[in-house]
Structures are given as C-alpha cells and as structure tokens.
Amino acid sequence: MSKATRDRTAREKLAEERRLQAQRDKQKRMLGAVGAAAAVIVVVVGVFVFVNSNRDKAEDFVGALAPTSRASDGSIVMAKAGVTSPVLEVFEDFQCPACKNLEKTSGNTFKQLAADGKAKVVYRPFRLFQQTPLKENSERAANAALCAPGDNWVPFHDKIYAEQPPEGKVGFSNSDLISWAAGLSTPITGDAFTQCVNGAEKSAQVQAMTDYALKVGKVESTPTVKLDGKDITNDAFVPSDLKKAVADAG
Amino acid sequence: MVTETRRAEVLPWITTAARIVLAAILFWAGWAKVTEPPALQKQAVEAYQLLPASLTGLVGYGLPVLEIVLAVLLLVGFATRFVAIISAVLMAVFIGGIASAWARGLSIDCGCFGGGGAVAKGQTKYLSEIIRDVVFLALAVWIARFPRSRASVDGLLGI
Numbered sequence: 001m002s003k004a005t006r007d008r009t010a011r012e013k014l015a016e017e018r019r020l021q022a023q024r025d026k027q028k029r030m031l032g033a034v035g036a037a038a039a040v041i042v043v044v045v046g047v048f049v050f051v052n053s054n055r056d057k058a059e060d061f062v063g064a065l066a067p068t069s070r071a072s073d074g075s076i077v078m079a080k081a082g083v084t085s086p087v088l089e090v091f092e093d094f095q096c097p098a099c100k101n102l103e104k105t106s107g108n109t110f111k112q113l114a115a116d117g118k119a120k121v122v123y124r125p126f127r128l129f130q131q132t133p134l135k136e137n138s139e140r141a142a143n144a145a146l147c148a149p150g151d152n153w154v155p156f157h158d159k160i161y162a163e164q165p166p167e168g169k170v171g172f173s174n175s176d177l178i179s180w181a182a183g184l185s186t187p188i189t190g191d192a193f194t195q196c197v198n199g200a201e202k203s204a205q206v207q208a209m210t211d212y213a214l215k216v217g218k219v220e221s222t223p224t225v226k227l228d229g230k231d232i233t234n235d236a237f238v239p240s241d242l243k244k245a246v247a248d249a250g
Numbered sequence: 251m252v253t254e255t256r257r258a259e260v261l262p263w264i265t266t267a268a269r270i271v272l273a274a275i276l277f278w279a280g281w282a283k284v285t286e287p288p289a290l291q292k293q294a295v296e297a298y299q300l301l302p303a304s305l306t307g308l309v310g311y312g313l314p315v316l317e318i319v320l321a322v323l324l325l326v327g328f329a330t331r332f333v334a335i336i337s338a339v340l341m342a343v344f345i346g347g348i349a350s351a352w353a354r355g356l357s358i359d360c361g362c363f364g365g366g367g368a369v370a371k372g373q374t375k376y377l378s379e380i381i382r383d384v385v386f387l388a389l390a391v392w393i394a395r396f397p398r399s400r401a402s403v404d405g406l407l408g409i
Contacts, residue, residue: 053288
C-alpha cells in the first residue's frame with residue numbers, strides 16, 4: 001500500500017467517523033426534544049387536572065337548612081329570616097344532567113350560603129326540554145316538586161336529582177316520585193300529595209314557571225344561576241367562585 | 251434532479267402550513283372547552299358513556315389543556331414528529347369515540363369545540379364530525395411523515 005492510498009483511507013475514515021458522530025449528536029438532540037416535549041405535556045396537563053379536580057369538589061354542608069317556603073309563583077325561597085339580598089336564583093330542570101352536576105358540585109354551597117344568612121336562594125325549577133321522553137320526565141318531576149310542601153322541599157329536590165334517569169330514557173314515573181317522597185327522612189305523604197302527583201294537578205303552574213324562566217328570566221339553557229339578576233352560571237359551578245361572587249355582591 | 255430539488259424546497263413549507271392549521275384547530279378546540287366550568291367539561295365526556303366515573307374527570311379536565319399544549323408545540327415546531335404522532339392518535343381516538351356513540355345509538359354532540367352532552371334525536375351530526383376529524387387526522391399524519399419544516403424550533407436545533 002502506497003503512502004498516498006494510506007492517507008486517503010485515513011481521511012475517509014475520519015470523515016466517516018465525523019459523519020457518524022454528527023448523526024449521533026442529532027439523534028441525541030432529537031431524543032432530548034422528545035423528552036422535553038413529553039415532560040411539558042405531562043407537567044402542564046397534570047397540574048391543570050389536579051387544580052381543576054380540586055376546584056369543582058363539593059363542600060360540606062354543616063348546620064341546619066335555612067327555612068324554606070313557597071312563593072306564590074311556585075318558586076322556593078330558602079333564606080334566613082330577614083335576609084332579602086343578595087338574591088341567588090337557580091333556574092333548573094330536573095331532567096338536565098348539567099343541573100345534576102351543578103347540584104352535585106355546588107348544591108351544598110347554595111345551602112350553606114342561605115344557612116349562613118349570606119344570600120337569599122330562590123329555586124326556580126321549570127321544564128326546559130321540549131322533546132320526548134325528556135319533556136315528560138321533566139314535566140312529571142316539576143309537577144311533583146310543586147305538589148311537595150315548601151317547608152320540606154329541599155330534601156325532595158335533592159332526591160329527585162339523585163334519581164335522574166339517563167338522557168333518552170323514560171324516568172321520573174309518578175309512582176317512583178311518590179315513593180321517593182315517602183322515603184325521605186321527613187316523609188311527604190298523604191292523599192292530597194298523591195293525587196296532585198298522579199293527576200298532574202300543577203301542570204298549569206309548571207307552564208307558568210316555564211314561561212317565566214324563558215320570557216322574563218331570558219333563560220336559554222339550564223342550569224342558569226343569577227345573582228341579583230346577573231348571570232353567574234360559570235362561577236356557580238365552582239364553589240369557591242360562587243362564594244366569592246356572593247360575597248362581592250353582598 | 252430539478253424536481254427533486256423543488257420537492258425538497260416545497261415540502262418543508264407544506265409541513266409548516268399544516269403545523270399552523272392543526273395548531274389553530276387544536277387551540278380553538280381546547281380553548282372552547284377549557285373556558286367552560288369544569289363540571290361541564292366532565293359532563294361532555296360522560297355523555298359518551300365509555301369511561302368509568304373515576305376517569306371522566308381526568309379526561310374531562312385533561313383533554314382541553316392537552317390540546318392547547320399540543321397546539322403550542324406544533325406552532326413553534328418543537329419535537330414536531332413526536333407531537334404530530336400524539337395529535338394523530340388523539341384524532342383517531344376522537345373518531346373512534348364518535349363512531350362508537352353513533353353505533354350505540356346515542357344522541358350526543360361530540361363536544362369537540364365545547365358544549366357536548368345530549369341532543370335531540372335527529373340533531374346528531376356524527377358523519378360530518380367524523381369527516382372533519384379525518385381531515386385533521388390527515389394533517390397530523392402528513393406532519394408525522396414529513397416533520398422537517400420551515401420556521402421551527404426543531405430547525406434551529408438542527409434536528
């Protein structure tokens with residue numbers, strides 16, 4: 001082998017070595033980028049999930065419910081004596097899953113705000129749904145809720161939500177509604193109640209409450225939560241935001 | 251040879267355009283969801299009736315922010331192929347979820363850009379939702395196949 005050939009071979013080897021090294025470096029950078037991207041994804045998503053799952057955790061309710069009574073328009077007022085503001089209105093449909101979610105997340109906060117005298121809570125159930133079978137489910141539940149006495153209403157309200165049928169399924173049968181009422185810790189019973197439920201005796205008032213919600217309240221979807229007339233539905237889904245909104249209004 | 255050169259010049263620009271379009275779509279989808287109350291994000295996932303209750307929260311809260319993070323990474327062009335593959339998998343999962351809801355006769359909105367949950371029978375838009383997601387999937391696959399692009403962090407890093 002001549003010297004020239006040896007030199008050329010050595011140069012080629014060196015070049016080849018450099019090329020491989022560059023390739024390895026590039027691969028290293030690529031792996032580094034993938035690792036960094038994966039880390040960013042995991043950390044950002046993880047932190048966000050953690051924060052959010054804490055944000056919509058339901059609070060505990062302690063003490064006794066504020067007194068409840070039925071107003072002439074069928075709505076239920078939950079407030080301590082003398083508390084007239086701020087007014088926290090809950091427009092809801094017993095068949096609506098988002099309403100059930102609101103109840104699950106913030107139901108206790110509404111009760112606590114009323115019990116602590118920080119707000120006057122007004123429940124305005126109505127019938128938002130227009131299509132079968134949701135409409136009929138809504139109608140029966142709203143009617144039964146109107147048949148129930150105003151001073152023992154909230155436990156029945158909670159029970160109806162707990163038994164909400166899946167969407168698209170027939171539910172809230174009158175016989176179920178009557179037996180759920182009878183099973184409450186302070187039972188709702190009696191012929192008048194049973195007849196009222198079975199005979200859909202409050203259907204005119206359900207219609208009136210629906211008209212009120214849609215026309216006067218300008219409610220477009222359920223749930224809608226209003227604080228002194230202002231829509232705060234998004235805040236209402238986060239107990240801490242709900243309390244803050246009420247505190248700011250009061 | 252001329253066409254080869256042209257191809258090498260044009261391809262990275264196509265990928266850059268695909269990156270921007272897919273990033274905009276993902277960002278829009280994530281933002282529309284993330285600004286809704288957490289309980290409703292969860293509910294949109296529950297409507298599919300596919301996941302156990304213990305997982306709906308994780309997906310409901312995690313998915314919108316995942317979309318936003320992927321959008322940002324795509325926009326700046328960092329770890330492009332990796333991010334495109336994740337985006338493609340995500341789109342495939344969406345298509346599968348919508349198809350499954352359709353096959354099971356559920357009447358839901360896909361909740362792709364916020365909203366979600368039940369809709370009236372006859373109000374479903376499964377076919378158009380799936381076609382739309384297939385287009386997005388194609389974008390992601392393109393980027394994964396030709397990840398080299400102009401105006402990217404990857405380019406600056408020499409990847």
